[in-house]
Amino acid sequence: MHFLNMLSCDNPLTLCAMDVSFIQSLILFCSLIWGLGAQSPENKTIPNIIIMLMDDMGWGDLGIFGQPSKETPNLDSMAAQGMLFPNFYSANPLCSPSRASLLTGRLPVRNGFYTTNGHARNAYTPQEIVGGISKDEILLPQVLKKKGYINKIIGKWHLGHRPQHLPLERGFDEWFGAPNCHFGPYNNSDRPNIPVYKNSQMVGRYYEEFRIDKKTGESNLTQIYLKEGLDFIYHQAMARQPFFLYWAADATHAPVYASKHFLGKSQRGRYGDAVLEMDYSVGQILDSLHVLGIDKDTFVFFTSDNGAAVMSGPKQSGSNGPFLCGKETTFEGGMREPAIAWWPGRIPAGTVSQQLGTVMDLFSTSLSLAGLNVPDDRAIDGLDLNPVLHNNTLINRPIFYYRGNEMMAVRVGPYKAHYWTWSNSWEEFNKGIDFCPGQEVAGVTTHIQKEHTMQPIIFHLGRDPGEKYPISVVTKEYQEALSQITPVVDKHKQDLVPGEPQLNMCDMAVMNWAPPGCEQLRKCLKAPKSQPWKCDWPH
Ligand SMILES: *[C@@H]1O[C@H](CO)[C@@H](O)[C@H](O)[C@H]1NC(C)=O
């Protein structure tokens, strides 16, 4: 079936990804005849690992979670063939810290991807950031190498763009993508356009060699990222080489984009078009695993790095479904993510897990699948989800919601307690920046940092997923919930050793002026004089 799909030429697209699939399928057909398609038995216990991480895609963007515009037939069938996680969380409501947590298995406050320049501020890695992922952190691909995995990242890195912080320095063997968000275009004199890398060399810049038309929303980047993914999978499968693919395409992050074939095809404009192309790409990747005969040897996990950016809505934002607010906040809309695990023959099809999970679990789970232990010299926040994946068991564990250096909230079972509430400042709000458009909840979506540590606001997320009805403090339910939550928070705070904050300093001189490889391309720009300052994180 899938084989025929890939060979069919009735699609009007003449996209490189399709061509590659076509050629690969032909080669595969020959190799199957020669009996090279099957994995060697000794590799059976070490599955390939694919993590597909979306950018700012919301929980409510998937058809399976009720999105009425139904742009995700491939993701919906991935869920039907695998396990759906309705209670899965990012480690932070923003890109960089969430991604650092995924790859280290540790909360940002431990791995250093946070700031102490202000209280409870979201920080990330814009071009002027001096820091990046600390060399003292151990990243997932670094550990996977011990079992001979070949590791590739495709798309957005976001853990620092200076040479010492780039993916090939941190356990990845290959990279195609960019270190920062695809913001721009810039004029290259006071701010350079973001470079696109192939491995450790830049091959161009966004808006130059890698075009994004902000007027029409057209870009071929998702197709390029798809082709990179299919090529990589194909070559590793042919070599019977266990691999880790971290597929981090970013079309659903503003400015959202899609290639021509997908533009104008969804029910909700450009954002939906980007989702359509992502969904198509997920389908292509899963199909290629079938065609190559490695679907039963490959663990695939799909999720997103933070909630939909509702402050960019409705044109450039996804949906957080029934949840409150979005990106940048520690309400459910900021951190509850779509999540699907897929591994035919190993993960029971059509299952739903009520396990509370986080992106940090992908670190621990992947290592466990590879037969490796998590580092034992540091605190790891990730959980090995293998018992959940194979037997749908439930493991009791809390979820911590951090904003910068502050634990804002915690979830224990169905209860979520807010110790601090904040959307953004009145100053920003009055400028039109709204993290909770149409969703103000009095006393909850506050515009000052409001402390509730003496008497947290508690919601029951089962009955009230939208965090609209605080449980009255005079009820027995409140007291019982609090008595369960308090020891969890006390223990967490007692044991917490905050990492050295890496996102405090900024400097225009460290921007992507002259990335490695710029000489050959004649694309080196002149950096201004170094003038470091303490970065200002307004929210
Ligand atoms: C995308 O690729 C097509 C086909 O090669 C090309 O015609 C089009 O100009 C490209 N679009 C952008 C925005 O680069």
Ligand SMILES: [Ca+2]
């Ligand atoms: Ca993001």
